[in-house]
Amino acid sequence: MQKGSFQVFALRRPILHKVLDYEDEFFALLMAVLESHSLRTTDGSFSESLYGLRRRPVKVSVKSSSSSAEFSDKAYDSALRKRQKVLSVVFLVVLPYFKSKLQSIYNKEREARLQASLWGQGDVRFDEAGVISDQGETPQAQVEATTGEVSNVARIKKNFAALIGVCYPWIHATNEGLSFAYQLLYLLDGTAFYSPALHALGLHVCRATGQELMDSSSRISRIRSRELERLRGPPWLKTVQRVLLNCMYTSLDYAQTGLIAAVFFFKMMEWWYQSAEERMSAPTVYPPPPPPPLPKVAKDGLPLPPDRTLCPLCCQKRNNPSVLSVSGFVFCYSCIFKSVSQHKRCPITLMPATVEQIRRLFHDL
Numbered sequence: 001m002q003k004g005s006f007q008v009f010a011l012r013r014p015i016l017h018k019v020l021d022y023e024d025e026f027f028a029l030l031m032a033v034l035e036s037h038s039l040r041t042t043d044g045s046f047s048e049s050l051y052g053l054r055r056r057p058v059k060v061s062v063k064s065s066s067s068s069a070e071f072s073d074k075a076y077d078s079a080l081r082k083r084q085k086v087l088s089v090v091f092l093v094v095l096p097y098f099k100s101k102l103q104s105i106y107n108k109e110r111e112a113r114l115q116a117s118l119w120g121q122g123d124v125r126f127d128e129a130g131v132i133s134d135q136g137e138t139p140q141a142q143v144e145a146t147t148g149e150v151s152n153v154a155r156i157k158k159n160f161a162a163l164i165g166v167c168y169p170w171i172h173a174t175n176e177g178l179s180f181a182y183q184l185l186y187l188l189d190g191t192a193f194y195s196p197a198l199h200a201l202g203l204h205v206c207r208a209t210g211q212e213l214m215d216s217s218s219r220i221s222r223i224r225s226r227e228l229e230r231l232r233g234p235p236w237l238k239t240v241q242r243v244l245l246n247c248m249y250t251s252l253d254y255a256q257t258g259l260i261a262a263v264f265f266f267k268m269m270e271w272w273y274q275s276a277e278e279r280m281s282a283p284t285v286y287p288p289p290p291p292p293p294l295p296k297v298a299k300d301g302l303p304l305p306p307d308r309t310l311c312p313l314c315c316q317k318r319n320n321p322s323v324l325s326v327s328g329f330v331f332c333y334s335c336i337f338k339s340v341s342q343h344k345r346c347p348i349t350l351m352p353a354t355v356e357q358i359r360r361l362f363h364d365l
Contacts, residue, residue, distance in 0.1 A: 038091065045088070048205060053207055053267060083203055087201055183195075295349045301350050318332050322358050323361055324340070324359075333360065340357075
């Protein structure tokens with residue numbers, strides 16, 4: 001959705017093409033902020049919180065609290081630890097980002113190998129930025145490339161791309177195989193984890209109870225109160241900081257609702273602009289041209305019989321009707337074949353014709 005939205009706006013605002021060059025980084029940064037805030041406030045990822053789910057450690061710690069010497073109460077703490085939240089962000093944002101980059105490098109390397117196998121090694125090279133290009137080199141450039149030494153950076157990039165081209169299919173297959181196996185076992189109640197990441201973190205996803213939702217709200221209020229109390233500086237600076245924090249809190253509180261509304265808005269804009277572009281680029285549909293006029297009977301040609309079902313050559317009912325494509329008149333096949341073979345022309349219009357231009361008609365079948 002994010003990529004398509006930027007592409008739609010870039011059609012009208014060319015300056016956004018610079019943003020498209022770093023769209024993966026912008027998207028990863030945005031997702032890191034959203035996931036961090038969601039894990040901090042709801043103990044679940046952004047998508048999990050949309051469905052009222054939360055992440056809970058498999059091993060729930062027990063904390064003891066006593067208000068007096070004779071009274072002791074055990075409370076079960078199921079909140080995520082800071083380490084689990086950080087690693088969750090890594091599995092949710094950082095690893096998918098690197099995976100997309102490896103996929104991009106692998107696609108370029110595979111395309112370069114395919115072009116090298118088709119056109120030869122001379123047409124595939126790395127440019128100064130380390131990007132594979134397939135432009136042909138001039139003889140002077142080839143001589144300079146053979147006489148000069150390749151830079152170490154270009155060599156490292158080329159070797160790294162070659163390594164990715166060999167290893168990435170196995171990495172991708174292993175990741176997809178593990179994900180499929182965990183999801184299948186999760187559906188069959190064979191495991192409590194539906195992904196390898198949750199198993200590595202020791203977390204499982206469950207539906208949040210009403211008490212947990214209330215505890216999350218109170219925890220968010222306490223966190224925000226402490227942040228507001230830690231403000232330092234002159235009164236006017238505190239006021240500005242407090243306004244900025246309240247604006248940020250409001251934006252984060254309505255981030256889920258705003259994201260859903262933004263998805264519908266961007267999809268509507270994408271449909272609107274694509275429809276306009278299709279209407280502008282669609283070819284103009286013209287009505288079909290009228291049929292050409294009927295060929296005229298030549299002055300020295302064979303006259304047409306009054307009954308159009310009769311063959312003009314034998315004046316009998318047509319047997320095995322066939323049309324001569326140069327004129328469009330229908331004859332018996334044997335009659336027109338003999339006439340065209342002898343005279344090389346249509347017997348009615350006297351237009352040049354060959355036996356290859358005789359077509360059999362099957363309307364009587």
